Amino acid sequence: MKGAMKTPLKAPMKNLLLGTLLASFSAGALAQATGFPPPPERPRFVSVSGDGEVSAVPDRARLQLGVTQLSADVATAEAEVNKVVRTYLAEAKKLGAKDEQITTTGVSIQPEYVWDEKERRNQLTGYRVSRDIELRITSLDKLGAFLLAATKSGVNQVQPPQLESSKAKELENQALAAAAKDAQAKASLLASTLGVKLGGVRSIAENGSSPPVPMVKAMAMRAEAADGNAQMGISTGEIRVRASVNAEFDLAP
Structure with missing residues (x-):
């Protein structure tokens, strides 16, 4: 027989052979063969969160x-409320409070x-007159005395004291730094566990600092105690400030 007749390849077979041929090339060879740049490598990174807390x-x-005060006559109610406020302000100043530490501008008549x-x-039965007093105390050893003086003077609304620190901003920064270190430690742990090397930080975002949380400790009440804190069983304890961050770190090839 003369030379065997060659059967032309069908289109699907051609595409399959071409795909197999292209798959055998490396990215660089493929780029040279096709004239197109190789696809960019997908970034390798790890995402973590970090938490920090400091106390003071x-x-x-x-x-x-x-x-x-509720009264049928608004003037009577107002006079009684103002009398209590004046009495307490006099007691507060005896304990060392200064004018700039006291705010009494809140007034309500309903x-x-x-x-x-x-x-x-x-049917109208009367008028309720209310006044607010805000007091900033810088001597915590007198906190109980200020509270006792309030109830003694006729103050009938008392909120739990809000404990604060004059170094609040410094505490927030310390908590934030601790959160960043915690995020880096977590990323390093994950990388070493998976057998890869941790690279530089890609991004980091603060989630915000939480308001100081007072940790008030109770004291045994002593009726014979001379100071208000001991008499009321008050111990200021400590406050805690928390912060958190989200961070991304590169993974080295």
Whole structure:
């Protein structure tokens, strides 16, 4: 027989052979063969979060107090409230509070009603007058004395003291630095566990610092104690500041 007749390849077979041939090339050879640049390598990185916390002894406090009085006559209610406020301010100044540490500008006057079923309408019964007192205390050993003086003077609304530190910004920065170190330690642990090398930081974002959290410790109450803190069983303990971050670190090839 003369030379065997060659059967032309069909289109699907041609594509399969071409794909197999191209797959056998390296990225560089493929780039040279096709004239197109190789696809960029996917970045290798690890994402972690970090948390930090610092604690400190508070050195000041903020007291939120209030006086409220209900009376049929608004002037009477207002006079009684103002009398209590003046009495407490005098006691607070005896304990060492200065004018710049006291705020008494909050005033509220609200009419009070009750529903009259017979008349089918609200009936005015009087007026509730309220005043707010904010006191910034810089001597925590007198905190209990300020509270005792408030109730003694007729103050009838007392919020829990808000403990603070004059170094609040410094504490926030320390907590943030601790959070960053925690994120780096986590990333390093993950990289070493998986047998890769940790590279530089790609990005880092602060999640924000939480407000100081007071950790108030109780004391045994002593009726014979001379100072207000011991008499009320108050111990200021410490405050804690927390911060957190999200970070991404490169993984070295």
